Amino acid sequence: MILNKFIRHRQLLVVFIILFVFSSCEKDPITLVMHDPIYPSSSDLVTYTVKKATSGSINSANLYEQVGTINSSGAITSAGTEILINSWTSPSGDLSFTKSSALGTNKLVTYRWEITTPEQTKSFTVTYATRPYPVTDMPAPVYCQGDPDDVFDLIFIPDTDITNLNTFYDHCKGAVEEAFFDEPHTRFWRRQYNYYINPERGTATDYDNIGVDGLHQVPSNNANLTFAEGRVLMHQNNLRDYASGGLFSTEMQNRGTILHESGHSLYSLADEYAGGAHWEETDFPNNWATLSGAQAAGNDYGSCKSSSDASEMGSSGWYDLCVTTCQMEATGLNHTEYDCPCRYRITYTVFDNAIN
Ligand SMILES: [Zn+2]
Incomplete structure (x- = not known):
């Protein structure tokens, strides 16, 4: 029991350190790279974009593209070579580049943005396929x-009720x-x-x-x-x-x-509304089976939470710490945000997924 507690606190510490290192990593502007259409046909002209999610300037940017060809068994029959397709110097606002020619059939495309800001150079690499994807009975990569x-x-799966x-x-x-x-x-x-x-x-x-x-x-x-x-x-x-x-x-x-x-x-986050699905994960749960468990955990999130945030979800017999607007309490058209116990769980699963 004591060993268990030690290990869990050590894990928390490791995550704290890693979070600190990583959170100090990306400098403003935070840049989001996308292509449109996300799943282009062989004749579509693809547009590549960088959107700035936070303020800040971009000194320069390079956009590279490599177009490979695949067959029905998923083998790459032609790898292609990476080519610089556009570059920017001191651009203002978001970046956008539309290709002048279509990609053709059976293509697997990898593009790479190299974005230099006043404080760092960052690189984003994304792979997508053209439509129809030739690999038999397999989902097409659209942003990998x-x-x-x-x-x-x-994996996004279309329903039979979709008309377009x-x-x-x-x-x-x-x-x-x-x-x-x-x-x-x-x-x-x-x-x-x-x-x-x-x-x-x-x-x-x-x-x-x-x-x-x-x-x-x-x-x-x-x-x-x-x-x-x-x-x-x-x-x-x-x-x-x-x-x-x-x-x-x-x-x-x-x-x-x-x-x-x-x-x-x-x-593996549980629901935060009464009558939802409740369980307590071993590592970084967002539901607790006891009030005392939730109160004790309330001290694990720095200034974000305290033991007084622990409360029962309705009369479910289950307890949580998150605010009522946490995404695990809400569904619908617009998203909310994950509160900090949920954020810790997400970070834990990111590492668990990457390591195991
Ligand atoms: Zn939550």
């Missing part, structure tokens, strides 16, 4: 940054930009995510109609998707969302719901 073993993998797939693709990009890039803590860890779009559809059902309609129908290639920590079934009609069969559902435009449900599937 790391080894799938080391980072979070999230281009709208769905735009909402996949919206989920990345307006949810994960916008919530401060997931933005801080934005390099730790790979995003994919599935070629096969699933069908979401309403939680209140499961008795009639059954559970979510998974896509036919669902067995190929188990490598991903998150599988999200994005639908058009209004439904009461839930998770089953390894995937969770959301209206495709709901940035709050996708962050809340990702809280469960990527970081």
Whole structure:
């Protein structure tokens, strides 16, 4: 017991140190890199952008691109070479560059931004595929940054109710930009995510109609998707969302719901509303089974929390420390933010995922 407590405090200390080192790492402006469309057809002209999420200037920037070719078994038949496609000197505002030629079929594209600010030079490397993705029954990478073993993998699955797939693709990009890039803590860890779009559809059902309609129908290639920590079934009609069969559902435009449900599937965060799903994780939980447990943990978050923040969620018999606006208490169109116990859990899972 004492050893356990020692180990957990040591882990906390390690995370504190790492957080300090990393949080002092990226200087302003925080830069968000994107391509549009996120899943371009072979004839689309792709635009590459850098958006400044915080104020500050960019001294110079270089944009490189490497276009490879893949076949139906996923083998790279031509690797291509990295080419400088545009550069900027003392640009004002955000950066944007639209290609003058389309990429063609069966392409796997990797682009790299090298951005020099007054205090540092930073580099972002992103890989995406063109549509249709030729690899049989596999989800297409649309914004990939790391080894799938080391980072979070999230697969967007279109529902059979979606009438315009281009709208769905735009909402996949919206989920990345307006949810994960916008919530401060997931933005801080934005390099730790790979995003994919599935070629096969699933069908979401309403939680209140499961008795009639059954559970979510998974896509036919669902067995190929188990490598991903998150599988999200994005639908058009209004439904009461839930998770089953390894995937969770959301209206495709709901940035709050996708962050809340990702809280469960990527970081094993529990609900913070009475009547939700409650459990206590061994490491950095956001729910506690006892009031005394929550009060003791209240002292572990510096000035962010104190033991007096511990309270019961309704009459559930479960306790939490987060504010009522924490993302694990909210779903819907707009996202909120994760409060600090949830942020600690997210940071812990980032490292756990990268190390194990
Ligand atoms: Zn929380």
